[in-house]
Amino acid sequence: QVQLVESGGGLVQPGGSLRLSCAASESRFRINAMGWYRQAPGKERGLVAAITRGGSTNYADSVEGRFTISRDNAKNTVYLQMNSLKPEDTAVYYCHARVVISWARGPDEYDYWGQGTQVTVSS
Numbered sequence: 728q729v730q731l732v733e734s735g736g737g738l739v740q741p742g743g744s745l746r747l748s749c750a751a752s753e754s755r756f757r758i759n760a761m762g763w764y765r766q767a768p769g770k771e772r773g774l775v776a777a778i779t780r781g782g783s784t785n786y787a788d789s790v791e792g793r794f795t796i797s798r799d800n801a802k803n804t805v806y807l808q809m810n811s812l813k814p815e816d817t818a819v820y821y822c823h824a825r826v827v828i829s830w831a832r833g834p835d836e837y838d839y840w841g842q843g844t845q846v847t848v849s850s
Contacts, residue, residue, distance in 0.1 A: 729753040729839045731822045736844030743848070744810045749822030749841055751803035757827040759836065761798055761805040765818035765846075772821065776807060790816075812848045819843040 730752040739745050751758060762777030776796035777785045784796055795808040805822060822841035827834050 729756065729824065729826050729837075731824055731839055731841035733820070733822050733841040733844040736820060736846045738847045738849065739812055740850050741813060741848055743812050744808070745812065745846060746809070747807040747820055747822075747844060747846075749805045749824075751824055751826075751839075753826075754803055758800075758803055758824050759827060760823075760825045762823045763796065763805070763807045764821045764823055765816075766821070766843075767815075767818040770818075775820065777823075778805065809846070812846075814848045816846060817848050818846060820846050 731749050732752065733747060733749045735745060735747040737745060747763065759780050760777055763775040764772050765775050766772040775787055775790055776794055778796045778798050780800060786794060793811045798805040821843045824839045826837050826839055828837060
């Protein structure tokens with residue numbers, strides 16, 4: 728089993744910044760894509776940003792230019808730097824990792840999720 732431990736959420740004023748971190752507990756397995764999703768009250772969970780093992784990134788249009796995703800493969804950790812935060816960024820942010828586990832019959836990919844961290848943007 729792989730656990731994803733998130734940190735860095737909190738309350739910030741509009742225009743402020745936060746940095747989220749997510750570390751995978753298990754280093755034996757290869758982690759391919761990692762990313763951040765968010766879910767606001769009454770809304771579905773949606774992609775915020777994702778990054779491949781090689782460093783290619785993808786962002787939701789609403790955060791492009793304000794958020795930056797990065798990762799440290801040696802530490803199995805993904806980060807989300809959030810700048811120029813807006814009230815509409817308020818949500819629970821979830822870390823995601825696609826983990827490759829090799830079996831005798833071959834490798835399989837599995838999706839793992841963090842427990843979520845609250846980000847509130849309010850004055």
